[in-house]
Amino acid sequence: MASIDPKALRSYTWFNGKEYYNFSRRANLRSIGFSREIFFGKPVIGICNSFSELNNCNAHLRGLAEAVKRGVWEAGGFPLEFPVISLGEQFMKPTTMLFRNLMAMDVEESIRANPIDAVVLLCGCDKTTPAMLMGAASANIPAVVVTGGPTLSGNYKNQPFGTGTDGRKIFDLYRTGKVSPEELQEIEGCMVRSSGHCTVMGTASTMASMAEALGMTLPGNAAIPAVDSRRAALAEASGRLAIELVAEARTPRSIMTWEAMENAITVDMAIGGSTNAVVHLLAIARRLGLPLRLDDFDRISRKTPFLANLRPSGQHLMEDFFHAGGLPALMRELLPQLHRDAVTVNGKTVEANVSQAVCHNRDVIAARETPLHPEGGTVVLRGNLAPDGAVFKQTAASPHLCQHTGPAYVFENYQQMHDTIDSSDLPIDENTVLVMKNGGPKGAPGFPEWAHIPMPRVLLEKGVSDCVRISDARMSGTSFGTVVLHVSPESAIGGPLAIVETGDRITLDVAKRELTLHVPADEIARRLAVRPVHEPHYTRGYGKLFLDHVTQAHEGCDFDFLHAE
Numbered sequence: 001m002a003s004i005d006p007k008a009l010r011s012y013t014w015f016n017g018k019e020y021y022n023f024s025r026r027a028n029l030r031s032i033g034f035s036r037e038i039f040f041g042k043p044v045i046g047i048c049n050s051f052s053e054l055n056n057c058n059a060h061l062r063g064l065a066e067a068v069k070r071g072v073w074e075a076g077g078f079p080l081e082f083p084v085i086s087l088g089e090q091f092m093k094p095t096t097m098l099f100r101n102l103m104a105m106d107v108e109e110s111i112r113a114n115p116i117d118a119v120v121l122l123c124g125c126d127k128t129t130p131a132m133l134m135g136a137a138s139a140n141i142p143a144v145v146v147t148g149g150p151t152l153s154g155n156y157k158n159q160p161f162g163t164g165t166d167g168r169k170i171f172d173l174y175r176t177g178k179v180s181p182e183e184l185q186e187i188e189g190c191m192v193r194s195s196g197h198c199t200v201m202g203t204a205s206t207m208a209s210m211a212e213a214l215g216m217t218l219p220g221n222a223a224i225p226a227v228d229s230r231r232a233a234l235a236e237a238s239g240r241l242a243i244e245l246v247a248e249a250r251t252p253r254s255i256m257t258w259e260a261m262e263n264a265i266t267v268d269m270a271i272g273g274s275t276n277a278v279v280h281l282l283a284i285a286r287r288l289g290l291p292l293r294l295d296d297f298d299r300i301s302r303k304t305p306f307l308a309n310l311r312p313s314g315q316h317l318m319e320d321f322f323h324a325g326g327l328p329a330l331m332r333e334l335l336p337q338l339h340r341d342a343v344t345v346n347g348k349t350v351e352a353n354v355s356q357a358v359c360h361n362r363d364v365i366a367a368r369e370t371p372l373h374p375e376g377g378t379v380v381l382r383g384n385l386a387p388d389g390a391v392f393k394q395t396a397a398s399p400h401l402c403q404h405t406g407p408a409y410v411f412e413n414y415q416q417m418h419d420t421i422d423s424s425d426l427p428i429d430e431n432t433v434l435v436m437k438n439g440g441p442k443g444a445p446g447f448p449e450w451a452h453i454p455m456p457r458v459l460l461e462k463g464v465s466d467c468v469r470i471s472d473a474r475m476s477g478t479s480f481g482t483v484v485l486h487v488s489p490e491s492a493i494g495g496p497l498a499i500v501e502t503g504d505r506i507t508l509d510v511a512k513r514e515l516t517l518h519v520p521a522d523e524i525a526r527r528l529a530v531r532p533v534h535e536p537h538y539t540r541g542y543g544k545l546f547l548d549h550v551t552q553a554h555e556g557c558d559f560d561f562l563h564a565e
Contacts, residue, residue, distance in 0.1 A: 004247050006041040010141070014115035015040065025115075034078075042078040045242045046116035048107060050128045052086035057125035057204060058148055060195035060226055067232040068120045068146065071239025077117075077246075079239065084110055087127040089204075097474065098446030100127040100134075101550070101559050102542060104287075107135025116141060118242040120235075124148025124196070124226075126203040126477070129211055130280035136216075136252045137287040138562065142245035143252050144238045144345050145216045147208040149226035150318035151196035156187050162200035163192050164478025165312040168452075175422070176460050196226025199318045201310040203477035206273035207280060212327050213267035214284075215255045215344030219353040223318055223326035241346060248347065258290055259339035263350060265297055266337055269304035269376020270330060272313035272395040274477025275485060278378060279447075282556030289564035294389045294554045298380035298513065305371030306395050307333055309364050312480035313377055313395035316364050324364035328357035333368040381484060383515040384524065385470075385496050385506065388488035388554045393480075394510055398466040401482040402510040405518075406431040406468065410502045413438045414450045414473075422457040430464045433506045437497055438534070439473025440490025441550045441557050445537045451475040451485035468508055470515075472497055472553070484508060484515060486553040492534040493552075499527035 006012060015026055029039060047068050051061040065081050072079035084106045087096040111119050121132040124147050136143040154161045161167075170187055173179040179187075197204030208222040218238055224231040244250075261281065268277045278297055285292035307330055310316050331338065331354040340351035359365045366372050377395040394402065409432050411417035417436050420426060428434070434453050441447040452475035459467060469483045472490040489495035496517060500506075505518040517524070538544045549559040 004043055009043055009246070010117045011044040011115035039078045042076065043117040043243055043246045044115050045072045045077045045079045045239065046111065046114065046119040047079055047081040047122065048110065048119050048132065049081055049083055049122045050086040050124070050132070051083070051122070052088060054091050055086045055088035055125055056192070056195060057089065057197040058086055058123070058128060061122045061124065061148055064122055064146060064148065064232060064235045067235035068122070068239040071236040072242060075240040075243035077243045082110060082114070087125060087131070089126045094444065095446040095448035096127045097448060097557070098546060100131050101546070101562070103127065103131035104134035104138075105562070107132050108138045111135065111139040111141055117246045118142035120238055120242055121145045122148070124204060124208070126197070126207065126276065129204070129207040130284065133211060133214070133216065133284050134287050134558070137256060137284055138564070140251050140253050142242070142250055143216070144218070144241055144245065145211045145221070146235045146238045147211060147217065147221060149196050149208075149224050149228070149231050150199040150205055151226055152193040153199050153317045153319050154191040154193060156190055160317060161191065162311050162317045162478070163198040164202050164476055165200045165480060167191055168479065172455060172460060175457060194227045198478050200312060200478050201271055201273060201308065201318070203274040203276040205318055206268065206271065206277045206477055209267060209271055209273065209327055210264045210277055210281065213264040213331065214260045215342060215350065216252065218346055219328050220326050223322035225319055225322060244347070245345070250345065250347065253288060255343065255345055256284070256288055257342065259342045261285055261290055261292060262300065263338050263342055265300045266304050266334055267327070267331060269301045269378065270306060270334055271308040272306055272310065272377035272393070275378055275391045275393050276474055276477055278391050279474070279486070279553060279557055282554070283558040286556055286558055286563040294380050297378060301376035301379055304334075304337060304376040305368055306373035306375065306377055307366045307368065307371055309366065309372055312478055313393070314372065320361070320364050324361035325357055325359045328354040329359040330365050332357045333359070333365065336368070379510060379513060381510070381513050381515040383517070384521070385500070385515045385517040386487045387496065388552065390484050390487040390515055392484050392510060396480040397482040397510075401466060401468055402508070404433075404468050405505060405507040406433045408433050408435045408500055408502055408504045408506050410500055411436040414444070417453060421454050424458060426456050426458050428456060428458065430459060430462075430467060433468045433470060433508075435497070435500050435506070436469075436471040436473065437491040437500070439471050440492055441552065442547055443490050443492025443534060444473065445543070445547060447474055447553065447557055449474050449476045451483055452479040452481065470497070470506065482508075488552050488554040490552065494528060494531065496524055496528070498531050499524060
C-alpha cells in the first residue's frame with residue numbers, strides 16, 4: 001500500500017476522537033461483520049454504485065463492485081459500497097434528464113457526508129455517467145470512474161445491429177408494414193443481448209468516452225464490452241488506483257482542467273458523439289468553474305476530423321471499436337490536437353497513456369490524414385430562430401438537406417405530433433420543415449428526447465427517408481437524420497421558436513452555421529407579445545425545484561445554485 005499517514009485521512013475524524021460517536025461509529029461498523037483490524041486506520045474507499053434492476057444498462061454493476069473491492073483490499077484499503085439513485089433511460093418517465101441533477105446532488109452529498117477518502121464511481125447509462133462526474137466535481141474528493149460498457153451487438157439473420165439506431169429503422173419498417181409483428185417480436189428477443197448500454201455511439205458510449213478523454217478513467221475504459229472479463233479486470237485495477245489517489249491527493253478538479261475539457265470536446269467531435277454530450281459537458285464545466293461556452297464546441301469542431309466509423313454516423317458498433325483499439329487508438333490519432341501534458345487519474349499524461357496505442361482496423365478508426373469528414377460530428381447553429389444557439393449532428397444528417405429552405409409545419413407540442421404524425425392527410429412533402437415546440441427544460445418539462453420527430457408515414461410511403469426537423473428538445477444519441485435540436489431559448493419561456501407558424505419559411509445552412517426564420521423582426525416581436533403564457537407543469541416537490549432553478553440548454557441545464565463560484 002502507498003505510504004499514508006492514518007491521521008491525514010479524511011475518514012480519520014469519523015472513527016478517532018474523544019466523542020461518543022467515534023466509539024459508536026466503530027461499533028456500528030463492526031455490526032456489519034468487519035473486525036476492528038480490517039478497517040481501523042485504513043483509507044476508506046467508497047464504491048458509488050448506480051446498480052438497479054430498473055436500469056438494464058447498469059444491471060451488472062454489482063459484479064463490477066466486487067471486482068473493485070478486490071482491488072481495494074489488495075492495495076490495503078477498506079472498501080464500502082453505497083447506492084445512489086439510478087436513471088434507467090428506457091424506463092423512467094417523463095425523462096431521465098429531469099432527474100440527472102437530482103442524481104448529481106445525491107452523488108455529491110453521499111460522498112461529502114460519509115467517511116470516504118476516495119470514491120470509485122460505477123455508472124453506465126446516459127445520465128448516470130454525467131451525473132456522477134458532476135457530483136464528483138462538486139465534492140472534489142479523489143475519484144475514479146468505471147463505466148459499465150456496451151452491450152453485446154445484436155444480430156438478426158446474420159446482420160449485426162445496434163440498440164436505438166437500428167431499432168428505430170426497424171420500427172419504421174414495422175410502421176409501414178414492411179416488418180411483420182412476428183418478425184418484430186423475434187428481433188425484440190435478439191436486439192439487446194446482454195446487460196450494458198447501447199452498442200452504438202449513443203449518449204452512453206459518448207459519455208464513457210468523455211470520462212476517459214477527461215482523464216477520469218483508466219485508459220481503454222470506454223469501449224470494453226459490458227460482459228467482457230477485461231472490464232472486471234479494469235474495475236479491479238481502478239480499486240487499486242483509488243488508494244494511490246488518496247496518497248497523492250489527486251482530486252477531480254486537478255484532473256478535469258480547461259485543457260482536459262478541450263481534449264474531451266476534441267474527442268467528442270472525432271467520434272461523432274451524441275449531441276447530449278454538449279449539454280453534459282457544459283454542466284460539468286460549470287461545476288468546475290470553467291468558462292466553457294457553446295461556441296467552444298463549434299470552434300473545436302471546425303478543426304477536428306471525424307474519425308470513428310460508428311453508428312449512427314457510420315457503419316460499425318462499439319464491439320468493433322473495442323477490437324480496433326478503442327479510444328486510446330483514436331486519441332493517438334488526435335495527439336497533435338490534444339493537450340498532451342494533461343495529467344489523468346492514473347498520474348500519467350494523456351500522451352503517456354495513448355502514444356503506444358495501435359489501431360487494428362482502419363475501416364473503424366480512420367487515420368487523421370484521411371478522415372471520414374473534415375470536421376467534427378456536432379456543429380452549433382445561430383440565427384433569429386436560435387439567438388442562444390442550437391446544435392446539429394452533421395455526420396448523421398443527409399448531406400442534401402444541410403443547405404435547405406422550406407415551409408414549416410408546426411406541432412405545438414409533443415402530444416399533437418404523436419397523435420398526427422401518421423395521419424394519411426398530413427399536408428407536407430419532402431421540402432417541409434417539421435417544427436415542434438415546448439420540448440425544452442421547462443416546457444416539456446425536463447428536456448426529453450423528443451427532437452427526433454418520427455418520419456411521417458406519408459413521406460415514408462413515398463420513399464422519403466429524411467426531412468429537416470427542428471425542436472427545442474433533445475434527441476437520443478442513437479438517433480440520426482437532419483435534426484436541429486436544443487434550440488435556445490426554448491419556446492416555453494418566449495424563445496422565437498414559440499411564434500413559428502405553419503407556412504413560415506425556414507433556412508438551415510450548416511456550412512454557414514445559420515438557422516433563419518424568414519419573418520420580419522417586427523412581426524416576430526408582435527407575435528411574441530401575444531403568445532400564450534406557458535403554465536408550469538409542477539407546483540410542488542422536486543418538479544418545482546427543477547422548474548425554478550434549471551438553466552437553459554446552452555448553459556448545461558444544471559441548477560443555477562450548483563454552479564461553482
